[in-house]
Amino acid sequence: MTSPSLPAHAAAGRRRGAAAALAGVVLCVLGGCGGGGGGGGDSDPDEALLGGTTTVFNASALAFGFPLANLSAERSDGFFVGNSFFRSNWVTAPSSTTGRNGLGPLFHAASCSACHPSDGRAAPPAAPELVSPGLLFRLSLGPDVDGRPLPDPVYGPQLEPDAILGVPPEGRIEVTYVEEPGTYADGTPFSLRRPTLTPRDLAYGPLHADAQLAPRIGPSVFGLGLLAAVAEPTIVALADPADANGDGISGRVNRIVDGQGGPGRLGRFGWKASQATLHEQSAAAFFHDIGLTSEMFPNQGCSAPQIDCAAAPDGGSPEVGEDVLGPLVFYMHTLAPPGRRAPTEPQVVRGRVLFGSIGCAACHRPSLVTGELAGFPELSNQTIRPFTDLLLHDLGPGLADGVVDREASGSEWRTPPLWGLGLQAAVNGHTFLLHDGRARDAAEAILWHGGEALASREGFRNLTADDRAALLAFLGDL
Amino acid sequence: MPSLRASARLSLVAAALSLLPACGGGGGGPSGPTFDGATAQAFVLTYADLLHAAYGDVVEAVSDLDGDVTFFLGAPTGPALDAARTRWTSIRPFYLQTELARFYDGPIDRASDGPEVFVNAWPLDEAHLDYVVGDAGAGLINDAATFPVLDEATLRGANELGGETHISCGWHALEFLLWGQDLTLGAPAGQRPATDFVVGMGGTAANQARRAQCLATLVDMLGADVAQVRDEWAPVTGDYRTELLGVTPAEALGRIMTGMGTLAFGELRGERLLVPVTTKLAEDEHSCFSDTTHQDHLNDVIGLRNAWLGSYTSRLGTRNVTGTGLLDVALTVNPSLAGNITTILNDLVTLLSSPVLVPFEVAIQGTDADPGRAQLLQAMAKLSEFNTAFSALAQQMGIDISTTL
Numbered sequence: 001m002t003s004p005s006l007p008a009h010a011a012a013g014r015r016r017g018a019a020a021a022l023a024g025v026v027l028c029v030l031g032g033c034g035g036g037g038g039g040g041g042d043s044d045p046d047e048a049l050l051g052g053t054t055t056v057f058n059a060s061a062l063a064f065g066f067p068l069a070n071l072s073a074e075r076s077d078g079f080f081v082g083n084s085f086f087r088s089n090w091v092t093a094p095s096s097t098t099g100r101n102g103l104g105p106l107f108h109a110a111s112c113s114a115c116h117p118s119d120g121r122a123a124p125p126a127a128p129e130l131v132s133p134g135l136l137f138r139l140s141l142g143p144d145v146d147g148r149p150l151p152d153p154v155y156g157p158q159l160e161p162d163a164i165l166g167v168p169p170e171g172r173i174e175v176t177y178v179e180e181p182g183t184y185a186d187g188t189p190f191s192l193r194r195p196t197l198t199p200r201d202l203a204y205g206p207l208h209a210d211a212q213l214a215p216r217i218g219p220s221v222f223g224l225g226l227l228a229a230v231a232e233p234t235i236v237a238l239a240d241p242a243d244a245n246g247d248g249i250s251g252r253v254n255r256i257v258d259g260q261g262g263p264g265r266l267g268r269f270g271w272k273a274s275q276a277t278l279h280e281q282s283a284a285a286f287f288h289d290i291g292l293t294s295e296m297f298p299n300q301g302c303s304a305p306q307i308d309c310a311a312a313p314d315g316g317s318p319e320v321g322e323d324v325l326g327p328l329v330f331y332m333h334t335l336a337p338p339g340r341r342a343p344t345e346p347q348v349v350r351g352r353v354l355f356g357s358i359g360c361a362a363c364h365r366p367s368l369v370t371g372e373l374a375g376f377p378e379l380s381n382q383t384i385r386p387f388t389d390l391l392l393h394d395l396g397p398g399l400a401d402g403v404v405d406r407e408a409s410g411s412e413w414r415t416p417p418l419w420g421l422g423l424q425a426a427v428n429g430h431t432f433l434l435h436d437g438r439a440r441d442a443a444e445a446i447l448w449h450g451g452e453a454l455a456s457r458e459g460f461r462n463l464t465a466d467d468r469a470a471l472l473a474f475l476g477d478l
Numbered sequence: 479m480p481s482l483r484a485s486a487r488l489s490l491v492a493a494a495l496s497l498l499p500a501c502g503g504g505g506g507g508p509s510g511p512t513f514d515g516a517t518a519q520a521f522v523l524t525y526a527d528l529l530h531a532a533y534g535d536v537v538e539a540v541s542d543l544d545g546d547v548t549f550f551l552g553a554p555t556g557p558a559l560d561a562a563r564t565r566w567t568s569i570r571p572f573y574l575q576t577e578l579a580r581f582y583d584g585p586i587d588r589a590s591d592g593p594e595v596f597v598n599a600w601p602l603d604e605a606h607l608d609y610v611v612g613d614a615g616a617g618l619i620n621d622a623a624t625f626p627v628l629d630e631a632t633l634r635g636a637n638e639l640g641g642e643t644h645i646s647c648g649w650h651a652l653e654f655l656l657w658g659q660d661l662t663l664g665a666p667a668g669q670r671p672a673t674d675f676v677v678g679m680g681g682t683a684a685n686q687a688r689r690a691q692c693l694a695t696l697v698d699m700l701g702a703d704v705a706q707v708r709d710e711w712a713p714v715t716g717d718y719r720t721e722l723l724g725v726t727p728a729e730a731l732g733r734i735m736t737g738m739g740t741l742a743f744g745e746l747r748g749e750r751l752l753v754p755v756t757t758k759l760a761e762d763e764h765s766c767f768s769d770t771t772h773q774d775h776l777n778d779v780i781g782l783r784n785a786w787l788g789s790y791t792s793r794l795g796t797r798n799v800t801g802t803g804l805l806d807v808a809l810t811v812n813p814s815l816a817g818n819i820t821t822i823l824n825d826l827v828t829l830l831s832s833p834v835l836v837p838f839e840v841a842i843q844g845t846d847a848d849p850g851r852a853q854l855l856q857a858m859a860k861l862s863e864f865n866t867a868f869s870a871l872a873q874q875m876g877i878d879i880s881t882t883l
Contacts, residue, residue: 060589080748113642
């Protein structure tokens with residue numbers, strides 16, 4: 001409203017305009033309109049297109065919520081319907097006023113969007129006494145024969161801090177932090193906060209003596225369809241489980257065997273790559289996080305001591321059918337990654353070079369090519385820039401939660417994508433990162449890296465202040 | 479995708495790119511403006527005038543509603559509540575007629591300060607705001623421990639807090655406070671008793687004074703938010719009006735047509751028709767507490783037709799606008815296509831005026847052969863037709879709508 005805001009707005013409009021025009025041209029070229037492609041030369045002219053021709057150029061608070069740029073009007077119906085299931089709250093059954101019932105009885109949140117706000121990343125609790133819907137806690141007594149985490153005999157695979165009326169919630173985890181000071185090589189101090197987890201208000205007795213807590217922040221959900229479309233051989237080819245090339249990096253694939261023997265299916269979603277498909281990931285989230293049964297999870301998650309839970313009415317068998325899961329999974333496939341804003345700005349370019357030279361790009365792969373994903377021509381054969389290899393890496397004891405999940409050890413994590421990193425503040429109003437939100441910004445997230453990434457972490461710590469700023473500027477442009 | 483947002487979520491981009499369907503004649507996209515520039519500039523001026531008039535109508539009407547609410551809260555009786563409800567229903571169409579001005583980062587939904595999220599966010603989870611059947615203690619009205627004072631800052635802070643449907647501001651929050659939950663399929667709409675606002679003897683529900691304070695505050699906020707937007711469209715002093723008249727006609731048309739195309743396809747066809755037609759859930763309808771959803775859909779289209787024809791009929795006849803429409807610009811490019819779009823818009827007004835769509839929550843039930851659903855499916859098909867024709871027009875005008883995102 002004020003005149004001072006106008007120039008900035010106008011400038012932003014120009015930047016976006018230029019980027020969008022670029023997308024239009026690229027789309028056109030790929031669409032068979034002839035004319036030579038992107039040229040060649042030193043820099044990648046498509047660098048802004050993090051999601052190939054699916055990329056959407058929008059830097060607003062809505063940046064993560066758009067459909068794939070190449071999704072046709074004719075195919076967009078599932079996106080809208082899926083979005084309605086993603087954003088809306090589920091309510092207690094029975095209910096005369098809604099079709100979205102069956103919440104709980106025990107649950108973590110009432111909607112998908114509670115943990116993935118605006119399709120983006122959740123924040124950890126703002127104070128120790130608070131429960132954040134975006135941070136949940138899995139429970140494990142250690143792996144079973146297939147590597148699956150063994151659930152707590154009373155509390156199950158996840159602590160549920162909320163419940164419908166008449167059912168006691170399971171409890172909560174208090175998160176407190178200890179500051180650990182450090183210094184960059186140039187003497188500049190920094191401080192990292194290490195979380196301490198304390199169970200509180202446990203309603204059904206103590207946790208099992210062997211129970212380990214695995215905190216998990218709700219990550220952003222755009223671009224997942226493109227990750228689903230990366231062909232398995234492409235990912236396997238990036239793996240180097242025995243570090244045969246001696247670079248200190250041993251990417252490993254996670255595998256889901258389902259008790260059927262054989263090599264199992266490749267895991268690619270979740271903080272430890274323990275989910276093979278978006279369909280399975282979504283059904284698991286419906287069940288564990290919102291308390292909704294489905295074909296894959298037909299029984300309510302109430303243990304023997306949880307009598308009120310078992311006696312509560314349900315919202316149908318199952319509570320979520322394919323009429324809901326189908327559009328929701330389509331939505332999960334068709335949220336577009338955002339485009340970069342200023343890939344040619346000199347500081348950003350320098351940061352990109354440093355990102356490679358200190359070794360970040362060895363795991364946060366700058367580019368992948370998708371294969372054919374059945375039913376999704378939009379996602380197929382795209383050159384994408386998610387900055388992940390979808391592989392597991394040992395990040396050392398500092399980040400380890402000790403929880404084995406399938407092939408993933410207690411200190412291994414799947415490389416998280418970095419696309420959209422620079423828009424997280426605009427969309428979600430915060431810059432917290434890592435699996436439990438302990439890092440308050442990107443620099444802290446880098447400094448938490450250890451294990452295979454220790455050399456890169458030290459590379460960052462040894463940079464000059466100017467070079468650190470350049471690297472962060474590059475990340476901020478993603 | 480976020481909710482008010484939700485609304486916004488539209489497929490800006492889907493719409494925008496569908497506006498560039500076939501990449502045109504072997505070249506790379508639109509080949510430069512083909513329309514008459516002077517006509518376009520005259521249209522942009524009319525467009526600004528009609529938005530200023532429509533937002534002005536809304537501000538004036540909300541002031542009337544404020545009077546009704548003040549009277550009601552002074553002596554909470556059934557007739558006084560009915561009067562406030564009637565006012566809400568009668569002024570709402572004028573807001574809907576401004577919705578074509580969304581989706582291009584303009585005054586209503588600019589990322590930095592646009593108030594849309596506080597004005598028309600939906601769907602609204604009732605239990606975030608007030609009691610619901612089965613949970614008498616639900617909502618921030620009944621949570622004095624967390625929200626000791628229900629002032630403007632609190633209500634804005636609670637908007638979308640903890641979930642995209644946790645709406646505590648705007649038209650639909652007011653609607654819920656005036657009507658309450660709609661517990662029946664079909665008439666009547668919500669039946670909140672006036673005594674929910676009676677403090678002391680004879681009062682129903684708890685926290686009546688907090689509920690009254692919430693209602694009064696929300697009306698004030700709505701008026702202030704819309705006034706802020708209106709002022710940006712004011713002649714001479716309106717910052718955004720000045721900006722829009724200062725950019726090239728192609729840029730201005732790009733923004734305006736992005737808004738219109740997005741409202742028609744992503745928002746109206748997608749969010750407001752397709753979703754409830756698919757789910758058959760009353761909670762997916764736009765104005766579910768008052769059972770007035772049908773007039774929302776109709777007036778979105780009337781707003782589109784206003785800009786197309788360059789005319790606006792104001793609430794009290796004091797702000798009528800007659801000028802140059804987008805139609806006039808289109809006629810300089812492709813008269814036959816322009817005529818098609820006029821026909822489509824008129825057809826949409828007819829389709830969405832049908833009594834079989836009232837109430838909307840009933841119209842979405844049954845089979846696709848039933849009158850309500852058949853009518854809605856026709857309207858959706860017509861909106862797709864509009865999208866195709868409007869996209870073709872943009873392309874032929876040489877306007878790259880995607881560049882305005």
